[in-house]
Amino acid sequence: MASAGNPSKPPLHSIAATLRRGRQAAGLSLTELAHRAGIAKSTLSQLEAGQGNPSLETLWALCTALDLPFSRLLDPPRPRIQVIRADQGQAVTSAWADYRATLLSACPPGARRDLYRVDAEPGTPRTSAPHTPGTVEHVLLTAGRALVGPADDPVELNPGDYVTYPADQPHVFEAREPATRALLASEYS
Structure with missing residues (x-):
């Protein structure tokens, strides 16, 4: 990768x-x-x-x-002001696709939202199994081009495009261009 x-x-x-x-x-x-x-x-x-x-x-x-x-x-302890520069932060990679998710912001107590920076390359799509019931994902593509959303009906995104979809069903993120980047927010009910 x-x-x-x-x-x-x-x-x-x-x-x-x-x-x-x-x-x-x-x-x-x-x-x-x-x-x-x-x-x-x-x-x-x-x-x-x-x-x-x-x-x-x-x-x-x-x-x-x-x-x-x-x-x-x-989620490590955070100072009151937090800056995570590009290509820094705690990243976890996929075993099957050229895909890396970096946690940018975890929900504070009482809230149920996590924010990630996604870096992906063309090749094998990142297919996700359903998350916990009621989970919704929000994706804002910042660079490149990608197919994103429900596995059976993904949407093609270009830089600046946004999509939201239920993540409690199979879903996919497939980079269509090198250096594809996105912000992904997972919202839990």
Whole structure:
């Protein structure tokens, strides 16, 4: 996968602690959570130990199984003013597509919205399984060209175009030009 700059790796210690707390709060064993998420128990065990290199798909599957917003895995303490420069921030990459999502803003307590910067390249589309019921995504394309939206009816976007769609059904992001970038907001009900 081509990468722009040198994005930092996901914060494994934070992911490990959040997964362990979420699993324990849900009263699930390692085996049961791994089964619900469709991953190997050994993979989950490694992640809870702060080891490995989790893909975006693995982390989403775990969040869906625990009914946790994805941002809880990556949300570090923030100063009152936060600037994340292009090609910086906590990025997680797809195992199947040239696609990287960088958490830009997690919801404050009481709100249910996460904001991501997406960097994608042409090739294999990033197809997402349904998120938790009621989830809606908002995408503003900032560079390039992409097909975005429900897997069975995506919309072609050009720079400056915006689309919103239910993300509790299969959906896709397919870059049609090199260096495609977008802002993606996930809204949870």
